[in-house]
Amino acid sequence: MAEAAVRPALPADVGEIARIQSVTWQTGFAGILPPDVLAGFDVAAAAEQWRQTIEQGPATVFVATEGAWVVGFCGAGPSPESESAAANDTPVEDAATVALIGTILVEPRWGRRGHGGRLLTAATAAARAGGSTRGICWVPEQNKAMVGFFRRAGWVPDGVVRTLDAGGRPLREIRVTGSLDLRTT
Template sequence: MTTADVRPATLDDVPEIARIQLVTWRTAYGDALGPSVVDALTTDEVAARWSEAITHPDTTVYVATEGRFTVGFCVAGAAPETEVAAADGSLPEDAARTGLIGSLLVEPRWGRRGHGGRLLATATAGLREHGAERGIAWVMQSDSASLAFYRSVGWDPDGTVRTLDTGERTIKEIRLTGTLDLRLEDPATVESA
């Protein structure tokens, strides 16, 4: 039986994280973002951003593995005020105790094997250890699989929507929020994002 695990990422993981992001974005988000936007991303550019994220003192990047393969990743940290603010710019009382799941991706060929659930459970446990009490994540309104994934663990839209301009298209993102105290009976049964 192959072992599935989640662990903090190291700089040695950067090439695989960059590869997974590029493959996943091309497969799942190319139409939404615009083909030229995704095609313009280079491996070196994406890898440089992940190197910065891994070494940044306020974030933790996790990787999901199955056997010897890296199959997904997640980045989590304290939510910046701009991410947790209401549409009118006001901050909730718990702004300083809110964590952000900045990205959670599982390579499509490794989906539906519990990797997304394990990544989120590990990331939320890490956020709790750093004093966060609630989490948020932004998901494209058109990404029904990711929306269903977050809803399956009890995270729901909080009514805040933002529009991003990719240069080729505009996309709407919905902010989801939920508890960091995930009680997954068996993380392997939670569908991967």
């Protein structure tokens, strides 16, 4: 295996980030998202959104590399109060210090090589350095691999769920939460 690393994303990475998002959704979310939602994914629009995030924040985007290739990415930053709220939509006591892992994706052909763990470790270390005390992430309930990934890192479902409209079909997500001191390596 070539040398693997994680680094902050650069504006020059947006094309690869959007391509990886598209490929990962097409393969890993095929049974979760409706086919028309997947077919309608706009790589150019996604690249522009990632460019804005990289250049303006508030999230930090990290990329995983293996050798010369960008193989995955993660977006993380301070959680909006609405994302960390209790099930009854009331703010939680530690709302000001909750980090949100907005997305973490590794291109399937580069999977099972530790890239996801390295991305999560970098994101949580940055969140800790920024004053956060715990993290959250919304995960499609049907995505057992992603739920398992977070469980192995010590994050567990906290009982809060939400349902999104995925092209006219409900997409149920569970919120996982855990320490920013991870058990992954």
